[in-house]
Each structure stands twice: as structure tokens, then as C-alpha cells.
Amino acid sequence: xxxxxxxxxxxxxxxxxxxxxxxxxxxxxxxxxxxxxxxxxxxxxxxxxxxxxxxxxxxxxxxxxxxxxxxxxxxxxxxxxxxxxxxxxxxxxxxxxxxxxxxxxxxxxxxxxxxxxxxxxxxxxxxxxxxxxxxxxxxxxxxxxxxxxxxxxxxxxxxxxxxxxxxxxxxxxxxxxxxxxxxxxxxxxxxxxxxxxxxxxxxxxxxxxxxxxxxxxxxxxxxxxxxxxxxxxxxxxxxxxxxxxxxxxxxxxxxxxxxxxxxxxxxxxxxxxxxxxxxxxxxxxxxxxxxxxxxxxxxxxxxxxxxxxxxxxxxxx
Numbered sequence: 001x002x003x004x005x006x007x008x009x010x011x012x013x014x015x016x017x018x019x020x021x022x023x024x025x026x027x028x029x030x031x032x033x034x035x036x037x038x039x040x041x042x043x044x045x046x047x048x049x050x051x052x053x054x055x056x057x058x059x060x061x062x063x064x065x066x067x068x069x070x071x072x073x074x075x076x077x078x079x080x081x082x083x084x085x086x087x088x089x090x091x092x093x094x095x096x097x098x099x100x101x102x103x104x105x106x107x108x109x110x111x112x113x114x115x116x117x118x119x120x121x122x123x124x125x126x127x128x129x130x131x132x133x134x135x136x137x138x139x140x141x142x143x144x145x146x147x148x149x150x151x152x153x154x155x156x157x158x159x160x161x162x163x164x165x166x167x168x169x170x171x172x173x174x175x176x177x178x179x180x181x182x183x184x185x186x187x188x189x190x191x192x193x194x195x196x197x198x199x200x201x202x203x204x205x206x207x208x209x210x211x212x213x214x215x216x217x218x219x220x221x222x223x224x225x226x227x228x229x230x231x232x233x234x235x236x237x238x239x240x241x242x243x244x245x246x247x248x249x250x251x252x253x254x255x256x257x258x259x260x261x262x263x264x265x266x267x268x269x270x271x272x273x274x275x276x277x278x279x280x281x282x283x284x285x286x287x288x289x290x291x292x293x294x295x296x297x298x299x300x301x302x303x304x305x306x307x308x309x310x311x312x313x314x315x316x317x
Contacts, residue, residue: 008293009036010102011237011301014283018235018303019098021046027098028088028227030081030220032057035064037100038074042066047073049088049096051081053130080130082219085226095229102237103217103247122178127207136206137175145169155214155242156205163187164202177203204240217243221250222314225275228306234276235303244282244300251279251304254312273309280304 009015015037021027023045029038032050034057041048048066052058058078061067066074077087081101088096125137140148149165152158167187174180181199184190188198208214224234238244256274283301290297 008296009034009040010293010296010299011283011285011289012036012040014301015100015235015237016040016044018280018283018301019100019233021098025097026093027100028081028084028096028224030084030099030101030224031103032061032076033102035061037102041100042073046097047075049075049077049084049091049093051077051079051084051087053078053080055131080216082216082223084220084223088227094227096227096232097229098233098235099224099228100235100237101217101220101224103213103239103243122176125174125177125180127203127210129211134210136180136210137173139206139210140168140180141173151209152202152205154205155208156201156203157242158201158205160188180206208242214242214246217246218250221247222311225254225306226311230306230308232306233303234306235301237299237301239298239300244302247302248282251276251302255279255304272312274307275309275312276304277307278305 019027019041021041021044025044025046027041027046027048029035029041029048029050032038032052033054035050038048038050038061050061052061055078058076061074061076064074066072067076075091077084077091079087084099088094125135125140127136128134143151145165145168148168149161152161152164158164164184164187167183168174168180171179171183174183180202181197184199184202185197190198221236228234236247238247254274254276256272257279280301280303283303285293285296285299
């Protein structure tokens with residue numbers, strides 16, 4: 001019996017092709033969500049270890065028949081994907097055949113007004129993927145103006161971040177997504193009918209900050225490098241330039257694809273052996289997919305294959 005997924009997974013065929021699952025393969029779905037990728041991986045005969053920090057996603061997954069029995073083919077981990085190495089070790093898994101990551105907020109979360117991720121319908125100013133810790137309202141109502149401005153500029157690439165931060169502080173306390181959206185629009189002189197709502201950048205920035213998303217992505221990529229066996233596949237779907245830049249740079253560094261040094265520069269020490277090869281070009285949705293699912297329009301897939309080299313050592317933060 002197939003568990004229905006309430007939302008359309010992005011670049012599904014391309015992700016499955018990149019992972020090339022086979023019967024008996026062990027694959028990590030680092031961002032389970034509604035389970036779209038996991039469903040296809042299970043149908044291909046693979047076993048899946050699925051991670052999600054959102055209790056709602058985990059609760060949905062527990063209803064799947066593949067979770068049942070003494071040797072379940074779907075094992076759920078209610079944790080951040082940055083914790084995959086430790087969590088899989090607890091489950092007796094040291095290496096896997098594939099890792100897929102779909103970065104950012106899920107359609108399920110966007111469509112639930114009470115989660116506070118979107119301004120399409122008014123809801124509490126929350127934005128917490130894990131439903132714990134500091135909320136968006138906590139941050140916006142207590143943080144210094146300068147910190148809010150820095151977050152808007154760094155994570156939303158908002159060029160008028162100081163103006164928006166000043167307006168947010170002046171409007172405190174903010175309690176709903178509608179209030180925040182209106183404050184941002186007023187600060188930026190929004191005119192209804194404009195092609196893009198200017199509140200989009202601020203909502204993205206605040207969500208990324210509240211959930212430490214870019215730090216999680218850095219740690220998740222490093223975890224995937226540690227876990228993947230030689231020949232294992234990594235597939236990462238991102239949705240904006242900040243995420244894609246991190247993934248692209250990670251794979252470039254891991255593959256040893258560095259710019260040639262100037263002949264006037266001293267000879268550098270030998271680089272570590274490449275840990276990834278067969279890097280794909282950026283893969284984006286087809287026109288047919290965009291017609292079915294407009295939310296896929298900003299998605300980018302990058303994939304690579306793990307080599308036999310030992311995982312690189314990470315410097316402590």
C-alpha cells in the first residue's frame with residue numbers, strides 16, 4: 001500500500017536518477033518532509049533512514065507500513081540532518097549508498113498558516129521547523145536593530161535592510177505574519193500588482209536565521225561526506241542562491257576543482273585527495289514540471305559521487 005504524499009516533490013525523476021537506487025541499498029533522506037523522495041526510493045527496493053526535525057513530518061512517517069516490523073525498511077530519525085553521523089551510528093549504520101537533501105522550508109510548512117512561514121495567509125509569527133526554541137516573533141521583538149538589519153542583508157540579500165529593520169523595531173511588538181509583511185511593504189514602498197512582493201526577502205532571511213539553515217547545510221554536507229561509501233551518491237536540491245553557492249563551493253572543494261595558481265605564486269602544499277567526483281552540472285526543472293508545480297521554479301539540483309578518499313578533516317568552529 002502506497003502512502004500518499006500531499007505535495008509534489010521537486011525534481012523527483014532527476015533526484016532518483018542521480019541516486020540510482022538499487023534493491024537493498026541504504027539511503028538517507030535528510031529532509032523527509034511529506035516523503036516524496038522516500039516513497040520512490042522504497043519503491044525501488046532501497047531502505048531509507050529519514051531525518052526531519054519537524055514533529056509533524058515524523059508523525060506522518062510513522063503511519064507508513066514500511067516503518068513496521070522487526071526489520072523496517074523505513075527508519076525515522078526525529079533529528080536535524082546535521083546530526084546524521086551520530087544518529088545513524090546509534091542505529092548501527094556506518095556507511096550508506098546515497099544521501100538526498102532538499103534544503104529549506106517544505107510545502108507542508110508553507111501551507112499551514114499556523115506555522116508562520118508565509119504571508120499568503122495570516123498566522124502567528126513562528127517559522128520554527130522543529131517547533132522549539134526561539135521563534136521569529138521572539139527574535140524580531142527582542143533583537144537589536146543592527147542585528148535584524150544584518151540578518152536581512154546576509155540571508156535575504158535585502159539592499160534596504162537598515163530601513164526595514166528600523167521599521168520593524170518601530171512597530172514592535174509584532175505577533176503575526178500579516179503584521180510583519182505590512183511593515184516591510186510600507187518600508188519599501190510596495191505597490192500592489194508588482195511582480196514580486198518585497199516581503200519575500202525578509203521572510204526568507206528571518207526563517208533562515210531562526211532555523212540556522214545555512215549552518216545546518218554546511219554540517220549536513222560534511223556528514224554526507226563522512227557517511228557515503230565509495231561510489232555512493234549525493235544529491236542536493238536548493239532553492240536560492242545562498243544555498244546553491246554553499247553546495248557548489250563544497251563540491252568544488254571536495255573534488256579538488258580549484259583555480260590554477262599563478263606562476264608567480266609559491267608552490268602550495270599538495271591538496272587532499274578528492275572526496276567527490278562526477279559532479280553534475282546544475283539541473284533545473286523542465287517546463288513541464290514548472291507547469292505542474294510552480295513552486296519548483298527556483299530549484300537547483302547538484303549531484304556527485306563519493307570517491308575512495310578519506311573524508312576531509314574539519315576545523316573546529
